[in-house]
Amino acid sequence: MTKLSKSLLATLAAFSFVAAACGDDNDSSSSVTEAPPETEAPAEADAGVSGTLSMLSWDNEERMQPLLDGFAEMFPDVEIEFSHAPPVDTYLQRLTLLAGADDLPDVFNVTIPINKLAKQGLLADLSDLDGVQVLSPAHSGAFAYDGGVYSYSPTTWAGGIFYNKDLFEDNGIALPTTVDEYVAVIEEFNALGLQGLALEGGSLFDEVMFHYNATIHQSDPDAQAGIYTGETTFVETLQPSIEWVQEELIDSGIYKEEFLGYTYDDRIQCFAVEMTCAMLKDGSWGYGGLAEYEDLNLGWTEMPNSGSLGAVSPGWSMSSTPDNEAAALAWFEYLSSNEGLATYQAIGDSFMGVPLDYEVPEVMEPAREAIEAGRFNLASVFWGNEAAITFGVLFPGMQELASGDTTPAELAALLDETNAELIPNN
Amino acid sequence: MSRELLRDHWRLRVNTDTKSRLQGRDFGRLARTQPPYLARWRRNVPFTVFILPALIVYSIVVILPLIQTFRYSFTNYDGLSPEYDFVGLENYRKVLSSEQLIEPFIRTIGFSMVVPLLVTVMAIPLAVVLNGRFKTRNFQRASFFLPSVLSALFLGYSWTFILSSSKYGMINALLEQFGFDRQLLLADSDLAMWLIVLVVVWSQVGWHAALYLANLQTIDPALLEAADIDGASAFQRFRFITLPHLAPAMTVSVALLIIGSLKVFDLPLAMTEGGPGRSTILMTQSIIIQGLSSSRIGLASAMSFLFFLVIAVITFTQVTLMSRYEDEK
Known part of the structure; x- marks a missing residue:
């Protein structure tokens, strides 16, 4: 499964609230960095906070260490009981188990x-926290429920196309701006004995979502709004994109x-090590790893005809019955401080949804522009509650297309068949 | 009187004398002064006290969850909401009528038949060979045993590299080196499951060979020697002396293999994550997907309970049949 696929799954649910909160994507994340910083480092307010803070993170300890160190500096008397489960499935399984057993840690990713x-x-309502009040409407709306805000996520991730500038320039090929050009560019590179797009086992899921995003979602953003209420079907809304994958990507060779047997590492090998793949689709978090390949002349561009895939990142929530509420609130206080936000941004190469001066690498400036201009969306937002079940059918189904074990019509019908039992829940 | 008869005679005498003494000193006195059921109860008290801690722990971690799972299997519980409805046999109907849910079930049962068969067929001859006298015997024993010590995830990821369909995969790199075309290997939905079987068998053979080896070493060399003097061939010695002595080990080994194969999760997950498509999803993975990833605890509970019944029936049948075989031998 690609990292992009995992993030799509993980964040589509959270992002599903953006539309409701903000009307549409275009104004959802505007003026992210215009205002001056309003949050103050709360070093003075930490007196008396002590004890143990239990934490479940989907980032591992090594990645979280800068944040943990910053928190320890600000609140030296709080000891963090850190636990980690890797995203996405394992994390969700663990969180579900803990929630079901009424044993949630004090703070955790949602x-x-x-x-x-x-x-x-x-979950505790965080809407009164200072940090939450300065979030952009997109970021607070992503985790809104019944008038409250239940998670704090100051960052946004962007999905786009990393490309090898040298390969494009040396072969006189322009970056694609439409879906047709996208396929043509891949074929041009393939004809040259190179590989237009680095692909792996989960890529077809990304491709079907890309096509849906670039076509049907562009013309009718609400096309799937009634998918779980029976007003529309996957046959009507998603089958054309599945057929596009079948015809343009699989049948064309x-x-x-x-x-199907390739992994993310195989894609990196092709794109960054051998430099025979011209394009690589990935999230903004992929930049850090790719930047280590000094010979790679790296560029980033938006998805053709659809801006950037992206969403508000998974946030931090607090249990409604924390063992150490003061320490849990201190965690949010630290996260929303200038120092905490800067560290948060740096560890994820993310784009901020709060007023903060920060820099992104030159390569990622187009991604920042796209995010700040609101040119990002996640077409599968309407899957919301039932995302995991739909994903569980679509992801393997796209692989079965490649192995010839199913057809677009059969897959779309299977999605609707699975969906039929979900409609009564919605 | 032959030596064997003499030995049996003395064993019988010793047993009879010991039993008589015990009866005379303890149980016989109890039997005279107390009702038989009370005597039996008093006799069982120490055993019960010893078993009690284990029984309590076992009940808490196995029996109670099993009862709870059975209860949830008749509900639409999602793992979070404290409110859920009784749905009768709906979850069982879904499991048995959905192709997506029944496929992993059938695949797992097939897997649990093939793996024990192949491991047993390979482990017994391997144990016989490793029981021989040769210089590198200890090294070879350790080599075959090693894969069973390593983490299944480590093995899975290692084999993913070896069996990758990309040109960076070890086997494909070798094939290309010798001028052959690359193969799909783990990307082939028809082949992937067999490759997982291959890796599981490879990782298990050494451990089960060690089990058989331990039993082989209990065979009295005089028996083999006598058979040799009587002109028995190597196959006859194996068939009529070695194999019957391995029967108890075989019962244990096959039972462990069947149960392990039915419950296998980590190694296939590390190798294919259930793909390509759904071609290598096994039952435990399917239960986790439905229960935790998709928040359908009720449905997953029905799958778990049906699966528990299958495991119980298969294991009970296997142990009964093989124990009968042991008795016959």
């Missing part, structure tokens, strides 16, 4: 549909069956 946890009263 990715699953926020309203399920909030509805059960498992761009996606070969052998790619």
Whole structure:
């Protein structure tokens, strides 16, 4: 499964609230960095906060260490009981288990549909926190439920195309700006004995979502709004994109069956090590790893005809019954401080949804522009509550297309068949 | 009187004398002064006290969850909401009527038949060979045993590299080196499951060979020697002396293999994550997907309970049949 796929799954639910909160994507994340910083470092307010803070993170300890160190400096008397589960499935499984056993840690990442946890009263309402009040409407709206805000996420991730500038320039090929050009560019590179797009086992899921995003979602952003209420179907809304994948990518030979066995590492090998792949689709977090390949003349561009795939990043929530509420609130106080935000931004190469001066690498400036201009969306936002079930059918189904074990019509019908049992829940 | 008869005679005498003494000193006195059921109860008290801690722990971690799982299997519980409805046999109907849910079930049962068969067929001859006298015997024993010590995830990821369909995969790199075309290997939905079987068998053979080896070493060399003097062939010695002595080990080994294969999760997950498509999803993974990833605890509970019944029936049948085989031998 690609990292992009995992993030799509993890954040689509959270992002599903953006539309409701903000009207549409275009104004959802505007003026992210215009205002001057308003949050103050709360070093003076930490007196008396002590004890143990239990924490479940989907980032591992090594990645979280700068944040943990910063927090320890600000609140030296608080000891963090850190635990980690890797994203996405394992994390969600662990969180579900802990929630079901009423044993949630004090603070934890939230990715699953926020309203399920909030509805059960498992999350604390954070809307009164200073840090939450300065979030952009997109970021606070992403985790809003029944008038409250139940998670703090100051960052946004962007998904786009990393490309090898030298390969494009040396072969006189222009970056694609439409879906047709996108396929043509891949074919041009393939014809040259190179590989237009670095692909792996989960790539077809990314491709179907890309096509849906670039076509149907562009003409009708609400096309799937009624997918779980029976007003529309996957056959009507998603089948055309599945057919596009079948015809343009599989039947044309761009996606070969052998790619089903490829991993993310294989893609990196092709794109960054051997530099025979011209393009690589990935999230903004992929930049850090790619930047280490000094010979790679790296560029980043938006998805053709659809801006950037992206969403508000998974946020931090507090249990409604924390063992150490003061320490949990201190965690949010630190996160929303200038120092905490700067560290938060740096560890994820993210784009901020709060007023903060920060820099991104030159390569990622187009991603920042796209995010700040609101040119990002996630077409599958309407899957919300049932995202995991739909994902569980679509992801393997796209692989079965490549191995010839199903057809676009059969897959779309299977999605609708699975969906039929979900409609009564929505 | 032959030596064997003499030995049996003395064993019988010793046993009889010991039993008589015990009866005379303890149980016989109890039997005279107390009702038989009370005597039996008093006799069982120490055993019960010893078993009690284990029984309590076992009940808490196994029996109670099993009962809870059975209860949830008749509900639409999602793992979070304290409110859920009784749905009768709906979850069982879904499991048995959905192709997506029944496929991993059938695949797992097939897997649990093939793996024990292949491991047993390979482990017994391997144990016989490793029981021989040769210089590198200890090294070879350690080599075959090693894969069973390593983490299944480590093995899975290692084999993913070896069996990758990309040109960076070890086997494909070798094939290309010798002028052959690359193969799909783990990307082939028809082949992937067999490759997982291959890796599981490879990782298990050494451990089960060690089990058989331990039993082989209990065979009295005089028996083999006598058979040799009587002109028995190597195959006859194996068939009529070695194999019957391995029967108890075989019962344990096959039972462990069947249960392990039915419950296998980590190694296939590390190798294919259930793909390509759904071609290598096994039952435990399917239960986790439905229960935790998709928040359908009720449905997953029905799958778990059906699966528990299958494991119980298969294991009970296997142990009964093989124990009967042991008795016959």
